[in-house]
Amino acid sequence: MPFDSLASPLTSHLGYWLRYVSNHVSHAFARRLEAEDVTVAEWTVMRTLYDEDDISPSRLADQMGLTRGAISKLADRLIAKGLIAREENQDDRRAHSLRLSPPGRDLVPKLSALADENDREFFDHLSAQERASLERVLKAIIEQRGLKTIPLA
Numbered sequence: 001m002p003f004d005s006l007a008s009p010l011t012s013h014l015g016y017w018l019r020y021v022s023n024h025v026s027h028a029f030a031r032r033l034e035a036e037d038v039t040v041a042e043w044t045v046m047r048t049l050y051d052e053d054d055i056s057p058s059r060l061a062d063q064m065g066l067t068r069g070a071i072s073k074l075a076d077r078l079i080a081k082g083l084i085a086r087e088e089n090q091d092d093r094r095a096h097s098l099r100l101s102p103p104g105r106d107l108v109p110k111l112s113a114l115a116d117e118n119d120r121e122f123f124d125h126l127s128a129q130e131r132a133s134l135e136r137v138l139k140a141i142i143e144q145r146g147l148k149t150i151p152l153a
């Protein structure tokens with residue numbers, strides 16, 4: 001098949017390199033979390049609840065940039081694992097809130113340490129200035145594009 005000089009090579013795209021690194025970072029973190037029977041998506045919910053306990057599912061969905069259905073499915077899985085609890089609102093039985101269970105609250109720092117370890121594995125070779133520059137560039141792209149959804153994988 002002849003080379004089509006009108007088609008740019010994959011490696012000429014920044015998106016290719018971002019995806020390349022992101023996929024490896026994400027997959028390594030997912031493997032670390034597997035040992036704790038938690039997915040990356042479940043971890044993001046747990047970490048969010050760690051800072052803001054007793055939050056309504058709709059508010060959690062808005063805060064994370066996810067659909068209410070996605071939050072409901074993640075909450076159901078975490079409840080089944082005993083890592084979060086759903087509590088009815090005493091004033092309005094149709095409303096409820098989510099919070100970490102004691103085992104879930106105890107697990108978050110351990111999972112956070114795994115995230116820190118994963119970051120060190122992939123980014124410790126960068127100087128503090130390089131890390132800050134990379135973070136600044138990525139955050140500028142997020143802001144310029146108005147990105148809101150928290151990455152779950």
